[in-house]
Amino acid sequence: MDFKQIFNAAFEVEASAPGRVNLLGEHTDYNDGFVLPTAIPQQTTVYIGQSLNDRHHFYSAELEEWIDIHPAESTPPGFARYIDGCIRVLEETGYSIPPINLFVTSAVPIGSGLSSSAALEVATLRGLRSLLNLDLDDVTIAQLGQQAEIQYAGVNCGILDQMACSLADTEHLLFLDTRTLDRQILPFPTEAEIVVIDSGVARSLASSGYNQRRAECEAAARQLGVKALRDISDPQRVESLPEPIRQRARHVITENNRVLKAVEGVSAKTFGELMNASHRSLREDYEVSVPALDQLVDLLQNTSGVYGARLTGAGFGGACVALVAVGEGKAIAETVLKQYNNAGHQGNILVD
Numbered sequence: 001m002d003f004k005q006i007f008n009a010a011f012e013v014e015a016s017a018p019g020r021v022n023l024l025g026e027h028t029d030y031n032d033g034f035v036l037p038t039a040i041p042q043q044t045t046v047y048i049g050q051s052l053n054d055r056h057h058f059y060s061a062e063l064e065e066w067i068d069i070h071p072a073e074s075t076p077p078g079f080a081r082y083i084d085g086c087i088r089v090l091e092e093t094g095y096s097i098p099p100i101n102l103f104v105t106s107a108v109p110i111g112s113g114l115s116s117s118a119a120l121e122v123a124t125l126r127g128l129r130s131l132l133n134l135d136l137d138d139v140t141i142a143q144l145g146q147q148a149e150i151q152y153a154g155v156n157c158g159i160l161d162q163m164a165c166s167l168a169d170t171e172h173l174l175f176l177d178t179r180t181l182d183r184q185i186l187p188f189p190t191e192a193e194i195v196v197i198d199s200g201v202a203r204s205l206a207s208s209g210y211n212q213r214r215a216e217c218e219a220a221a222r223q224l225g226v227k228a229l230r231d232i233s234d235p236q237r238v239e240s241l242p243e244p245i246r247q248r249a250r251h252v253i254t255e256n257n258r259v260l261k262a263v264e265g266v267s268a269k270t271f272g273e274l275m276n277a278s279h280r281s282l283r284e285d286y287e288v289s290v291p292a293l294d295q296l297v298d299l300l301q302n303t304s305g306v307y308g309a310r311l312t313g314a315g316f317g318g319a320c321v322a323l324v325a326v327g328e329g330k331a332i333a334e335t336v337l338k339q340y341n342n343a344g345h346q347g348n349i350l351v352d
Contacts, residue, residue: 006101009102014046018041019108019165020114026313031221044107047104056084118164167220179273189266189323197340198297217245218251249284306325
């Protein structure tokens with residue numbers, strides 16, 4: 001099915017945004033910290049035209065789901081809440097958005113920690129910018145997408161995902177200071193590329209411990225007397241805190257330090273070691289890994305040609321990312337996936 005078949009009209013604009021994978025800097029963005037993502041080849045694409053009546057009409061090709069909503073009605077559930085959320089934050093900003101028809105198709109896997117929701121938000125906002133000639137730059141689009149997710153999808157997220165989907169490309173790393181939004185485009189470590197494998201364990205940010213982790217970090221910052229955990233660089237500062245906020249704060253502080261070390265221009269070997277340390281911290285201090293992710297990471301870390309590997313995204317399921325020797329990604333991914341699935345899992349290769 002395409003736009004014309006669904007809406008019996010031609011679309012007026014098309015817009016896309018990629019998913020993202022985060023190499024380092026997990027759960028640091030909502031602590032005003034540092035992140036290091038890159039875009040993935042998979043894209044979400046929206047086709048938009050103006051509605052012929054007073055209702056918005058949204059259709060998802062992958063879900064084969066149609067949603068109709070009047071602008072005065074409450075935000076609908078499912079995929080439509082991200083689209084409707086984008087429309088509403090634009091209206092709150094002062095823009096007048098007419099009823100629209102929107103057709104979405106996406107190759108970004110859902111529930112794998114690769115920012116399918118942020119890709120949809122950024123693509124939607126880009127499409128509306130084009131349709132209505134809105135004065136929005138790419139950073140503003142990311143900020144509006146973040147607000148749509150917080151206010152209308154119920155996920156108290158940081159800015160990482162939307163900034164990566166709006167500004168990153170597949171050839172570089174995006175080093176971002178999430179407090180100031182200062183950023184640099186950096187090269188990958190020499191002679192290295194990435195592999196991304198989905199564990200086959202889906203998760204939902206809103207129903208997982210994501211919001212709980214954020215609250216724990218905010219509690220730690222209050223007890224330490226700082227605006228955000230980003231303001232502390234010495235992990236020894238957290239040792240007086242009670243559990244579990246001591247563990248949560250220690251992860252954030254050491255993870256920020258790992259990002260800052262990586263952007264100094266380290267070798268692929270050192271970068272991989274930082275990724276391995278990041279996974280240990282996410283597993284033991286932040287407690288967002290699950291056994292399947294740990295098994296997949298362990299297989300990757302113990303495969304020749306892999307510099308390092310870790311879970312990527314919020315955790316509680318989703319995907320793993322590995323830094324591997326250039327030219328060996330496909331073979332490594334296939335070897336590891338076979339071992340992983342032979343152990344009773346249902347993973348799949350997302351980037352090789």
